Amino acid sequence: MSASSTRETPPVRWGLTLLALAFLALFLVAPLVAVLAEAFAKGWDAYVRALSGDDTWSSIRLTLIVAAISVPLNVAFGLAASWAVAKFDFSGKSLLVSLIELPFSVSPVISGLIYVLLFGLQGLLGPWLAENDLKVIFAVPGIVLATVFVTFPFVARELIPLMEEQGREEEEAALTLGASGLAAFWLVTLPNVRWGLLYGVLLCNARAMGEFGAVSVVSGHIRGLTNTMPLHVEILYNEYDFVGAFAVASLLAVLALVTLAVKSALEWWHRDELAAAGH
Amino acid sequence: MIEVENVSKRFGNFAALDQVSLRVAQGKLVALLGPSGSGKTTLLRILAGLEQPDDGRIRLGGIDATGLGTRDRKVGFVFQHYALFRHMTVAENIAFGLKVRKGANRPSKAAITEKVHTLLELVQLEGLAGRYPSQLSGGQRQRVALARALAVEPRLLLLDEPFGALDAQVRKDLRRWLRHLHDEMGLTGVFVTHDQEEALEVADEVVVMNKGRIEQIGTPAEIYDSPATPFVYRFLGNVNAVACRVAGGQAQVGGLHIGEGRADGPGTAFIRPHDVEVLELSPDLPQARVRQVVVLGPVVRAELELAGGVTVEAELSRDIKDKLGLRRGLEVSVFLRKARVFVGENV
Amino acid sequence: MAVLALSLPRRAPSVIPGFGPTLGFTLAYLSLIVLLPLAALVIKAAGTTLEQWTAILSDPRVLSALGLSFGGALAAALINAVFGLLVAWVLVRYPFPGRRLVDAAIDLPFALPTAVAGIALTALYAPNGWLGRLLEPLGVKVAFTPLGVVVAMVFIGLPFVVRTVEPVLHDVDLELEEAAASLGADRLQTFLRVILPAVLPSLLTGFSLALARAVGEYGSVIFIAGNLPGVSEIAPLLIVTKLEQYDYVGATAIATVMLAISFTLLLAVNLLQKWRRAQMGG
Incomplete structure (x- = not known):
């Protein structure tokens, strides 16, 4: 049988390849280039000036704080959930896994809305919060909660299939050798899933720093106080400060590129381990 | 302990x-x-x-x-x-x-x-x-x-x-x-x-x-x-499991006495292939016809059809095979060195 | 929650410790972060009277916004199904220089914050933008029209299709294609009758994921949409607008309808997949 019977002719191959690359150039490369071009449209000095405003710095600070709280929370959750799901058999397990993935199918705006309905002034707990002088909505706690919600499944979703594939034998071996449950987790389980964990943390962090819709609903857009970087981009853009908006956006774009680079490196070097989670 | x-x-x-x-x-x-x-x-x-x-x-x-x-x-x-x-x-x-x-x-x-x-x-x-x-x-x-x-x-x-x-x-x-x-x-x-x-x-x-x-x-x-x-x-080793009848303590297959049973009724006789001795045709011993001979390196496996259509497998050495000239269709005599009979259905 | 709580004691015993604490923490955290706030939405929706529902859902502005979110998302998901399959095919089948770099770039919409994507797409497709300038003489307006909404939704949904189809395409047995060829099928017939049916379930999954994501999408859409009420205003934006006017009932009603339709769609796709698997006997 000739090789061509299961291959396309060169013109077809090149035609399809060029069409696919053109599509990707249009939808992926062009926006990225546009961000950098617009950010530097008025030169390097204008770019630096745009980034040196106080509001910009406070938005960077808040973004880092929000990520620094929400990522560890979801790591703790991801580790606990994957341990319970992967190392034990219990009824209702598939329901639990579906519920963990639930936030992915909720619109970011609705993710913010539900916290407003719970903690807002007219919300279920609103009057009680007001009485005790606690502020969640239009304040940092609301931003953190909304971020935790939208990034909720990232770590657990990486770890559950990974731990399920690795099974229970190594932990059992550690126990027969006299290790405590905690030692087995710390010395055996955790090192075995470290790259998958890092992968989940990476994606979780990228989303936490870049989340817009959910955070926008609960933030109240108070400059210098409740503005994260993506929200600050919006404000600058709506004020027609395009260089400023794209300058802050360029920082987020760099974060995205670094995330992609590290992610690709992880996939390349630790393919075997990550394969369980379908990467 | x-x-x-x-x-x-x-x-x-x-x-x-x-x-x-x-x-x-x-x-x-x-x-x-x-x-x-x-x-x-x-x-x-x-x-x-x-x-x-x-x-x-x-x-x-x-x-x-x-x-x-x-x-x-x-x-x-x-x-x-x-x-x-x-x-x-x-x-x-x-x-x-x-x-x-x-x-x-x-x-x-x-x-x-x-x-x-x-x-x-x-x-x-x-x-x-x-x-x-x-x-x-x-x-x-x-x-x-x-x-x-x-x-x-x-x-x-x-x-x-x-x-x-x-x-x-x-x-x-x-x-x-x-x-x-x-x-x-x-x-x-x-x-x-x-x-x-x-x-x-x-x-x-x-x-x-x-x-x-x-x-x-x-x-x-x-x-x-x-x-x-x-x-x-x-589960252990090869064995011939032959359905038989026990009457008066004697297990029989198609008129051939193959062993002793503890109670009367249907039963199964277990005979290891190497306990089936193949001999030259002799009027004093039960007869069998060779249906197939397979040589597996030093040992030889022979499929023997006893009277009554019962088939058993015998394991013997190359020497004995050569001495008897064992081949398909040959009539031989068999001697069961050892057999164990379990009485009951479906054992 | 009740279902989970009831099922707790029924688990196979194991010597590995930590089941109680880890599952307890998992359920508590899940309840606090996800289930309780979602319950707040349900409670709010349940407290809405029938008159309020009919008033909100018969408002042309609401209907138009829901129509645009779902219609635009459907169009974008269809475009992504076609081009996502093409991109996956090229990435899996045709080695070309820089293939790995392109493969890594597919995930950009996952990694790039939506607001950044939104202003970038707007800059490109605005009448004076690089692409908008080219399209303007042809009479095609993208930015500040429903078409712009679809463009943003295509961007955001692309990786879902590529990433679900890619591994399946990779695993299509070459022997099947050789068998088809040996039986006299030409290349197109082999693709349509052998390869496509094999990747169809994953394509459907990718399609539904892209659809679900686009329906709820906010950040990348609102800049390019122009947000003209009744024309290019998407449902999530209308929720935000209602919230800003302290119309919690209106916001809740739209959100509930969106979630209900989304979940029904995802459930239907899941059932379809299950049925298909049962048909294929495994």
Whole structure:
């Protein structure tokens, strides 16, 4: 049988390849280039000036704080959930896994809305919060909660299939050798899933720093106080400060590129381990 | 010494172990032999404390260990797929059990290094201390798993299908090596296998299991020469199972007397192929016709049709085959050296 | 929650410790972060009277916004199904220089914050933008029209299709294609009758994931949409607008309808997949 019977002719191959690359150039490369071009449209000095405003710095600070709280929370959750799901058999397990993935199918705006309905002034707990002088909505706690919600499944979703594939034998071996449950987790389980964990943390962090819709609903857009970087981009853009908006956006774009680079490196070097989670 | 008393274990509706009792004397190497689903691995895991029995007691060295956790049993367990810690080197794997000890029980760093070295020597892997499990062959992984289990100086060594995942030649070598190692160390050992040859060659004592029950316990010779049940007959070695009738204590197949039965009624006679002697045609002995002759290296297998259409297989040497001129269609006489008859339907 | 709580005691015993604490923490955290706030939405929706529902859902502005969110998402998901399959095919089948770089870039919409994507797409497709300038003379307006909404939704949904189809395409047995060829099928017939049926379930999964994501999308859409009520205003934006006017009932009603339709769609796709698997016998 000739090789061509299961291959396309060169013109077809090149035609399809060029069409696919053109599509990707249009939808992926062009926006990225546009961000950098617009950010530097008025030169390097204008770019630096745009980034040196106080509001910009406070938005960077808040973004880092929000990520620094929400990522560890979801790591703790991801580790606990994957341990319970992967190392034990219990009824209702598939329901639990579906519920963990639930936030992915909720619109970011609705993710913010539900916290407003719970903690807002007219919300279920609103009057009680007001009485005790606690502020969640239009304040940092609301931003953190909304971020935790939208990034909720990232770590657990990486770890559950990974731990399920690795099974229970190594932990059992550690126990027969006299290790405590905690030692087995710390010395055996955790090192075995470290790259998958890092992968989940990476994606979780990228989303936490870049989340817009959910955070926008609960933030109240108070400059210098409740503005994260993506929200600050919006404000600058709506004020027609395009260089400023794209300058802050360029920082987020760099974060995205670094995330992609590290992610690709992880996939390349630790393919075997990550394969369980379908990467 | 291990004492298992009336241990039962169910998984849902499946009875993995049903009232199992067993004693293993100090220093013996015992094989749990049976087909998959016979409960042998469950019993081993219960001994290790990896499963809890629903019912019954376990005593290790005279002390009740039934409720004792895995950590506190001081058993060495070698997993079927070794369960080596994949992110640790060979040396770190072996040292693990010593490193996780607490306080005064934990040996010094130097002592651990020394111990690891001794064990690596014992399992003949001196040069591979720095390797990771993924860089080892199956046989090497097996020996690392063994060294790791021995490092904690267990009073009991448990092995789950220790040679199951290895290819034939490595399997044979490791089998002998394990037997020698056991003799040198004098440890009590229990291993699970579904391979009769493995059980008969390596173990002091064989426990044959089926459907969650023990069929027979005995030395390899006892098990092979005097199987206690039809199951053991079928499971160990080749056997001819011939349906027969017992009347007046005599078992008959198509007029041919083949053995003695304890009660009257239908039954099954079990005859090992090497207990079927093939002779030149003689009027004093039952006759048979050769239906097929297969030469398997030094031995010859012949399919013989007895009177009444019953077919049995005989195993004989090349010499006898040549002497008789055994070939298809030849009429011969047979003599059954030994047969055992179990009375009852469907045995 | 009740279902989970009831099922707690029924678990197979294991020597591995930590089941209680880890499952307890998992359920508590899940309840606090996800289930309780979602329950707040349900409670709010349940407290809405029938008159309020009819008033909100018969408002042309609401209907138009829901129509645009779902219609635009459907169009974008269809475009992504076609081009996502093409991209996956090229990435799996045709080695070309820089293939790995392109493969890594596919995930950009996952990694790039949506607001950044939104202003970038707007800059490109605005009448004076690089692409908008080219399209303007042709009479095609993208930015500040429903078409712009679709463009943003295509961007955001692309990786879902590529990433679900890619591994399946990779695993299509070459022997099947050779068998088809040996039986006289030409290349197109082999693709349509052998390869496409094999990747169809994953394509459907990718399609539904892209659809679900686009329906709820906010950040990348609102800049390019122009947000003209009744024309290019998407449902999530209308929720935000209602919230800013302290119309919690209106916001809740739209959110509830969106979630209900989304979940129904995902459930339907899941059932379809299950049915298909049952048909294929495994």
